[in-house]
Amino acid sequence: MRLAHRLALENDNIRADCIESTEFPDLAAKYRVYAVPRTVINESAAVEGAVPESFLLDAILKALPPAPPAAEAEA
Amino acid sequence: MGLIRDEDAIEIRKRLEVMVNPVKLIHFTQELNLEYGVEAKQLVQEVAALSDKLSAETYNFLLDKEKVAEYGVDKVPATVVRDGKDYGIRFYGIPAGYEFATLLDAIISVSRGESGLGEQSKEKLAKVTQPLHLEVFVTPT
DSSP states (O other): HHHHHHHHHHHHEEEEEEGGGGGOHHHHHHOOOOSSEEEEEEETTEEESSOHHHHHHHHHHSOOOOOOOGGOOOO | OOOOOHHHHHHHHHHHHGSSEEEEEEEEEEEESOOTTHHHHEEEEEHHHHHTTEEEEEEEEEOOHHHHHHHOOSSSSSSEEEEESSOOOEESSSSHHHHHHHHHHHHHHHHOOOOOOOOOHHHHHOOOOOOOOEEEEOOOO
């Protein structure tokens, strides 16, 4: 969780919510949270587990919509 | 009775000594139908009292519509950690158990303006040029 907040601190485009699953069971069910932590990216992709910084960043970049040609992200 | 034990309060005060800039905890709650609403509000207020550089504001989710819209809060209890700027850092639910340490970490990082990320990560992160929403689901234990 700390990592997500740190990413938000570093980049103004990012917002990071820490959600207590048991208090928001409907949301947890919607995102199929069976194990924690589970990081949902832009309401679609998800990463399970307390993964290393580089792993989460790669997952984030992969989940991003295609960038404009000038700022092409790595596939 | 406080939620934070006296001996823990002493430790937390020490940890918060590294704070640089003032940090605000903006808390949203509602009076009824909220399982841990009272405890969450109390916890936020107790933490805020542990440093001169920390303060807390509480708003009513149903009544303070302007603030709710300003912070884009869509469920409660919610807690925003910010300094002069809102970085998009939110806690939904009571930040207790493991998440209490995460809250302290967020407070200190914001206060010091240091994400603590490696240079490689910062480079990768610079590629995020569009709005990105991360929702990290956790449990208190």
